[in-house]
Amino acid sequence: MILSNIAAPLLGLVDTAIIGHLDHNIYLGAVALGAMVVSFTYLLAIFLRMSTTAEAAHAFGAGDEQAIRQLLIHALLICIGLGVVLLSAGPWLVKLAWWLIQPSADLAELAGQYIQIRLLAAPAALINLAVLGILLGQQRSKQAMSLIILMNLVNLAADVVLVIGLQLNVIGAAWASVIAESTVAMVGLVWLRQWLILPSKWRVEPAKLKQFVHMNGDIFVRSLLLQLCMATMTGYAAKFGTVVVAANAVLMQFLMLISLGLDGIAYAVEALVGAARGRKDRQQIRHWMKLTLTWSALFALVYCLAFALTGNWIITQITHLPDVITTAQTYLPWLIALPLLAHWSYYYDGVFVGLGLTRGMRNSMAISALGVFLPAVLVSQWLLSKSNANHGLWLALSLFLLARGITQAYLLHRYKIIHQD
Known part of the structure; x- marks a missing residue:
């Protein structure tokens, strides 16, 4: 799971690295803004992966094959329906994004083209979340890793052909991601065909579907608040100019590596704790929590x-633009310190998902986003000069991630999961 989650951000890293070596930084800025909007949209739907993992792990621990089949059908119905909605709402999504971010006209045009193309694969991208949820919940982590590696390989090959070979720049990077996401969705469904080949056994139970939707709703609110905070890092930085936007785009690749690498541990917690919950084994729950x-x-x-030893080198491998390199290196110390501040929040996310405590996830995120991140951004932008304002954004993000871990630990203590027998 660690390897699969470290591999996951390469989809954005490959695009950023290839575009970052083109001659104009507007291409890198366009991909950064476009990918931010698409990632924000898809990651709002991360509830599909998380809730599916929680319920699949519970069914796996209980040995209930029919529950897994039913879960997959429920998840696919939501994926296809939501994917069609996102595809249809693409033009309005772009208008809303630019109303909030207000980038330059040239940047908005290129990033808008990127977004519209990427959304063509919205149903496939959401199906991938559900497929990964089933695989992780069943502790089939090697297959989950294989899917993500396949996505990156397809994306890399398509980037080479479309961006470098055909010189399609931003449009080529978008089509490369569409091809990769669609390919992986088809392969994933083939791997889960054992629950799909008998339509006569498909069941939609309103009560369980309602419970599943409620879980998804809690995680959706949690994801919405999280992605609003993350989007601020790129969107608000647009006010500081294209160089700062590009530098933050480079540094956000570090954050993605941190997030998804540590989430590899969290995914393992989800699967192991969820299976122990399905077996109603409280002692095993405590064991996995402490070990992970x-x-x-x-x-x-x-x-x-x-990051302390190789951070400067990583920046230069992502882009060769001197202004972007110098600016990114200025803010690199934040990324060096961030893992120690942030790992608590990723770990506790895994615990809460595995235990099915989605309401607690929602509440802790609301406290951290609205009570810590937002005030920190507003105060830092008021106190700091424009030349140091981007430091204020990274400070706010660091405090936000630390606050998430603290509030989650407090709520878990109140639930007395560790101490009860």
Whole structure:
């Protein structure tokens, strides 16, 4: 799961690296803004992956094959319906994004083209979330990793052909991602065909579907608040100019590596704790929580050390633009410290999903986003000069991630999961 989650952000990293080596930084800025909008949209739907993992792990622990089949059908219905809605709402989504961000005309035009193309694969991208949820919940992590590696390989090959070979620039990067996402969706459904080949056994139970939708609703609110905070890092930075936008885009690749690498631990927690919940084994729940927390802390230390030693080199490999490199290096210390501050929130996300405590996830995110991140952004932008204002954004993000871990730990203590027998 660690490997699969480290591989996941390469889809954006490959696009950023290839576009970052073109001659104009507007291409990098366009892909950064466009990918931010698309990622914001898709990651709002991360509830599909998380709720599916939680319920699949519970069914796996209980040995209930019919529950997994039913879960898959429910998830696919939501994926297809929501995917069609996103595809249809593409033009309005772009208008809303530019109303909020207000980029320059040239940047908005290129990024808008990128978004419209990427949304063609919306149903496939959402299906991929459900497929990964089933695989992770069943502890089939090697297959989940294989799907993500396949997506990156297809994306890389398509980028080489479309961006470098045919010189389609931003449009080529968008089509490369569409091809990769669609390919993986088809392969994933083939791997889950054992629950799809008998339509006579498909069941939609209103009560269970309602419960599943409620779980998704809690995680949706949580994801909405999270992505609004993350979008601020790129969107608000647009006020500081294209160089800062591009530099933050480079540094956000570090954050994606941190997030999804540590989420590899969280995904393992989801599967292991969820299966123990299905077996109603409270002692095993406590065992997995303690063991995976140790690994989460160790990996956070590894990230800090790796970024301290190789951070400048990584920046230069992503882009060769001198202004962008210099600006990104200015803010690199925030990324070096971030893993130790942030790993708690990713770990506890896994615990809460595995235990099915989606309401607690929602509440902790609301406290951290509205009570910590938003005030920190407003105060820092008021106190700091324009030349240092981007430091205020990174400070707010650091405090936000730390606050998530603290509030989640407090809520879990109140639930007394560890202490009850």
